[in-house]
Amino acid sequence: MLKQHPFLRALLIFLNIWILAIITLLILYFAWLREWQMTWGATKVEVSQYMAGDELLVDPNFNATRAVEIKVPPEQVWPWLVQMGYKRAGLYSFGGLDNGGMPSAERIIPEYQNLKVGDQILPSLEMVEMEPNKSMLWRFQEGAGGWENATWSWGLYETNNGHTRLVSRLRQRCTYNSLLEIVHWVIIDPMEIFMMRTTLLGIKRRAENN
């Protein structure tokens, strides 16, 4: 009887379409999209090669290696990397969100160039290792929620033509111990690429334009 009411019938159709759409999206995501976005821009060698911090997290189930080629040598990319951070030069992604409402810097800021081990990039993200013009490792600390203990590694590799391959690797072992963590990863897993890609392209634009 209830099913005869047009509104309830419409609601049932509405939900059925959503169930079909979600199943289709999940199949597409895990069959193809996830691997593509987790390795966006990176070569097979870059995906499989060792990067700083790999030994800190064994068997991660979130392992994203992305890369861009920047048409300047690593020495000209490095200053943009070391000044990154909250209330510093920003993360070069979405200005209103990643830097407390401030846009990310469009110039190299001398006072943020002396980054050292132990400095905070974000409130729960710490710099743990760096080799100037080559690599840098950040690690999430306690209080970073679902990101706790995750590593974020940067590598700069000079190509034969003097350009830079800038590689970012973000690794985490998700435990799915609580509903909150499950929700966190259901959202983060497909969405994080939007920020990371913007960050990489933001660094590329800034380094090439300056």
Next chain:
Amino acid sequence: MVNEKDKEINENKIKTFRWLFYISLFQLLVCLTIPIVLMPIHALLVVEILIALTIGLLFGLYLMGVCIYGIFVDKSRFCLYAVIVFFVGVWTIWSIITWLYIEHMSYLT
């Protein structure tokens, strides 16, 4: 007698479709309005744009699918559905261009 029954079935189909249209429209409007209530003012524009580029677009495409069906089922509102299909089409193209050239979108980055 048969015609009366056919007419009734058709009217019910249209009524059901219209409810489906209203629910889909409501879903999209809720998605776009929630940040206005929840987000601080300085982040509102960026959040709205990001929603329009991700989950909002998904809801928009859902509504577009419903409207494309509506063009054939509910011909009396052809113009309304056609306008929505056109609008979501433009929105989709804008989203693709924005994602392709995101680093140059100064209003976002």
